Amino acid sequence: MTETVTRRRHSPAVYRRRRLVVLLGLLAVIALVVWLVVAPPWRGSAADSPAPVASPTPTGDPVATDLPALESDGSAATPTPGPSGDRAASDAEAAETADDVAVTSSAEPCVPGDLLVEAVTDKTEYAAGENPQLSIRLTNNGDACTLNVGTTGQVFTVMSGNDTWWKSTDCQAEPSDLMVLLEEGQVVTSAAPITWDRTRSSVETCGATERQAAPAGGASYHLYVSIGGMNSTNTAQFLLQ
Template sequence: MTTPVPGQPRRVSPRVYRRRRLVVFLGLIAVIVAVVLIIVRPGQAEPVPTPTATPIAMPTSTPVVTASATPTPTPTVDVSSYKECAVKNLVVEPITDSPDYPAGTLPNLSLSIQNTGKTACFYNVGTNAQQFTITSGAETYWVSTDCQTEKSETLAILEPGVVYPSAAIQWSRERSAPDTCNSERVPVPADGASYYLTTKVGEVSSKTSKQFLLY
């Protein structure tokens, strides 16, 4: 047995040296695990990405209908290069600006005419050719020509397939008759009464009527 020299470090046995290295290695692993646990935080739910809303396409502007967008018959004096429209090719429709009218509101009445033929033609669409008639049941309450004062002829070229609306006229909600033009007229029944508008342009009458209610 060797006696150690005083002041000289004692030599460690290989077994003790391996044990110390193992302790240091285990300590290093413990530190690494602790750092990982701090970062990962087990048990915490994985963050769910916030969905991004899909932009809704909005119109850049609200379309505005101008007067020029409404087709208008082309008045003409010289119609020698056109044929007169055949009655069978013309369709007339009655138009009201509302399906019902509160008390005190006057209905606006108009009509449309369409050339269903294949070629352009001319036709008299003037006020002297237009007629508006309002009925209820079997009774006729009002006819636009009863006391009409301004009448004019308008020869117009009607293009095929185009629907041409007329200017609107107001109905006073009163009965008409040729002998009441200069006298007071009687108001028609209201309170939900049902009326029907039919129209005519020259020899072409509307095949259907337009129903509306008066209150």
């Protein structure tokens, strides 16, 4: 005689608990997949950090606009204000331009054969009590090139015959360097001329209140200039009355 086994049915509460466990497990799997996609554990801190941005740095040399004006101790020569009447403002503007107009250049240093260096005076004859104003003019007849046009490399010399009467480097104050790019065919001149006070200069008399006056009465003088080690191809002759 076979005995029939009757299976016991679970209560509805048991089925509800099982379905809840399955649902929670499914939600956990979905959450894990989302986490792996959105925030993969293999990403290190380097990937989370933004890439560094290189700050722009000026390269090359500023394009030449004019030549810096010489500074002196006030006895050998005095800088002459430009058209604005304010030489200091002119120099500051030139320096700002040099900072703002930085260019990338592979130009070679200038050589004497490419540059025309000229001595320039504002007049050829000066009346009694009138002081000569001296400048440099540069013309680049070659390819674009670089040159130190700072006051360290500028030399003004006034001579009468073989007698040197005045030299800008005798009493120069605070010389500085300034590397610039001279474009092909470019012409630049002194930002502001300097005024020779018609006296003899020397390193021993820079602070003197009285120095030997240059002869006048039609006496002839010649201005020689050099810049960056390159001498002027001419002299500027003038007369003192």
